[in-house]
Amino acid sequence: MTLREIYEGFIRAGIQADLRGPKQIQKRLLEKKKQYKKLDSVSRKFFDRESLRNPYADSRILHGDPKKDVKRILVGIDIDVGELLLADRLAQKGEGFDLVLSHHPKGIALAGLYDVMDVQTDLLVNLGIEENIARDLMTKRIGEVARNVHSSNHDRAVDAARLLNIPFLCCHTPADNHVARYLQKLVDTKKPNTLKQLVDLLMKEPEYRHAAALNAGPKIIIGKEKDKAGRVFIDMTGGTEGPKDIFPRISQLGVQTLVGMHYSQTHFQKIKSEYLFVVNAGHMASDNLGMNLILDQLSKKGKFEIVACSGFRRFKR
DSSP states (O other): OBHHHHHHHHHHHHHHHOSSOHHHHHHHHHHHHHHHHTSOHHHHTTSOGGGGTOSOTTOEEEESOTTOBOOEEEEESSOOHHHHHHHHHHHHTTOOOSEEEESSOOHHHHHTGGGGGHHHHHHHHHHTOOHHHHHHHHHHHHHHHHHHHHTSOTTHHHHHHHHHTOOEEEOOHHHHHHHHHHHHHHHHHHOOSBHHHHHHHHTTSHHHHHHHHTTOSOEEEESOTTSBOOEEEEEOOSSSOOOGGGHHHHHHTTEEEEEESOOOHHHHHHHHHTTOEEEEOOHHHHHHHHHHHHHHHHHTTSOOEEEEETTOOOOOO
């Protein structure tokens, strides 16, 4: 498969796994097209035209010839200059790669991270929150994230890939969609009664067992093992953490337990005040699960040698 085919395959897989319906995704793409049409000729030159067909701004080909054939891939949760130098060093030893694949975004994909957070808006609406409330709360949080990422050195790793001439791709929300759908379906099917049973259910997955061996596995951070799990909401997609003020609304809708990748201290305190239970599944473990699921999809369409680095471990299903 070519670099372009792999990238487009990830986007298609992300759409198929998206917890939103096709209508919601098409609505977002239509909004982008309307936004583009309203721009003057000068502004259009700087518009990210890839966003007109790819609903995930945090997933992009960052460097490389889209027509390049790919057979050997170095995969990591975080790829930075160090990992790219590692790929170059291995190439010097005769163990080169056709592609370096990162889960977390870099370059233009990192700069556009905030843009994918509308996924959370739609999921909150699907959960039962009124659209105007969900949109208002998310708009504030999206603004915070946009300001935070704007000042970062987006292209540092991309520049290294360009100078070393290493094809570079990142796949963020499409992979996160996979872990969100997979775990929500698992919980809805198995219906764990207590928080302990919920953690035990997660621990059946090899990614979480591996993380637990490194003292980074699933943990109950609010609640006790014997507490009733009740309605469980899997909170694992949409770019990054959502607004802290959304938790009272979630609680009112009958959600009893949140399962997520990470919670800041501010979010932790807000959740605790709403008497919600929280299971932190683990950031790296959950990212591993999402990447493994989407790589399983990729492997159905081509044969690849996957080499793991930077916190990633390959587990096939």
